[in-house]
Amino acid sequence: MPARIMNNHKLLRGSGMKQGIIVGASSGIGWELAVQLAAQGYQLGLMARRGDCLDKLATSLPGEHFVQTTDVASAEQSQTELTSLLEKMCDVELIIVNSGVGSKERLLDWDVQRQMIDVNVRGFAAMSLVAMNHFVKRGGGHLVGISSAAAHFSGGLTPTYNASKAFASNYLNGLRSRAVRSKMPITVTTVEPGFVETAMVEGRPMWLAPLDKSVRQMVTAINRKKNHVFITKRWRYVALMLDIMPNALIRKFM
Numbered sequence: 004m005p006a007r008i009m010n011n012h013k014l015l016r017g018s019g020m021k022q023g024i025i026v027g028a029s030s031g032i033g034w035e036l037a038v039q040l041a042a043q044g045y046q047l048g049l050m051a052r053r054g055d056c057l058d059k060l061a062t063s064l065p066g067e068h069f070v071q072t073t074d075v076a077s078a079e080q081s082q083t084e085l086t087s088l089l090e091k092m093c094d095v096e097l098i099i100v101n102s103g104v105g106s107k108e109r110l111l112d113w114d115v116q117r118q119m120i121d122v123n124v125r126g127f128a129a130m131s132l133v134a135m136n137h138f139v140k141r142g143g144g145h146l147v148g149i150s151s152a153a154a155h156f157s158g159g160l161t162p163t164y165n166a167s168k169a170f171a172s173n174y175l176n177g178l179r180s181r182a183v184r185s186k187m188p189i190t191v192t193t194v195e196p197g198f199v200e201t202a203m204v205e206g207r208p209m210w211l212a213p214l215d216k217s218v219r220q221m222v223t224a225i226n227r228k229k230n231h232v233f234i235t236k237r238w239r240y241v242a243l244m245l246d247i248m249p250n251a252l253i254r255k256f257m
């Protein structure tokens with residue numbers, strides 16, 4: 004489906020306005036990232052499967068924005084859609100890959116596992132790759148990947164989700180190394196949230212952080228071009244502990 008331009012204001016092409024794309028903008032963290040970045044004056048490209056939610060978001064934001072539906076599980080099709088959105092927008096300097104799925108894996112069910120691998124691994128890598136190639140061509144830019152503190156441990160409750168996020172964090176680290184070696188001004192930011200209050204989280208787990216506060220911390224890290232950030236900051240210590248804790252002990256809890 005072609006990208007739509009939402010809102011009634013005149014499009015400010017070539018005005019020096021910052022442009023960014025959020026993959027997975029239709030709810031939760033992605034939606035709030037759009038709200039906070041648009042408030043900073045970004046013109047945004049908004050991507051996800053639910054076009055009606057993206058339209059609603061785009062019309063609620065100040066300024067004029069682009070909407071492009073995509074299903075990152077169809078990785079190659081999604082790469083084509085991101086590439087064509089990049090061509091339609093003027094000069095995108097920030098791409099946030101936030102799309103992700105997660106659920107408790109009560110049964111070891113292949114349909115559930117495959118969806119997580121398709122979206123959180125294949126889709127994540129496919130979108131990040133287009134972003135990096137765009138920044139190399141452009142001579143600089145900023146890729147932000149939303150991984151998870153779950154990347155730091157594996158447990159029986161959500162083995163596929165944890166492994167998919169370990170892939171995301173590890174992959175982003177590798178892309179950052181390539182960017183540094185290339186000496187091009189390309190920043191890669193890894194975001195590892197603990198629990199953030201969105202539809203993805205079931206119940207009220209420990210240290211569930213409000214959405215607006217969590218996204219404010221992400222936006223600060225993006226503005227400061229950080230390599231890595233835990234959301235909220237206390238998850239740094241949890242991750243450190245989990246990194247050194249023996250599996251036999253982790254198994255008692257997860």
Ligand SMILES: NC(=O)c1ccc[n+]([C@@H]2O[C@H](COP(=O)([O-])OP(=O)(O)OC[C@H]3O[C@@H](n4cnc5c(N)ncnc54)[C@H](OP(=O)(O)O)[C@@H]3O)[C@@H](O)[C@H]2O)c1
Nearest residue numbers: 027029030031032051052053074075102103151198199201
């Ligand atoms: N909430 C937390 O506690 C938490 C903690 C750590 C990490 N995270 C990560 O944060 C990210 C955002 O999650 P959230 O909590 O904000 O949950 P959410 O509200 O469910 O948002 C998920 C986003 O990903 C998009 N998405 C899912 N499948 C997609 C697909 N096949 N193609 C394109 N887009 C797709 C969704 O859009 P459509 O459904 O419209 O496609 C939606 O915009 C995820 O990567 C998640 O793993 C969340």
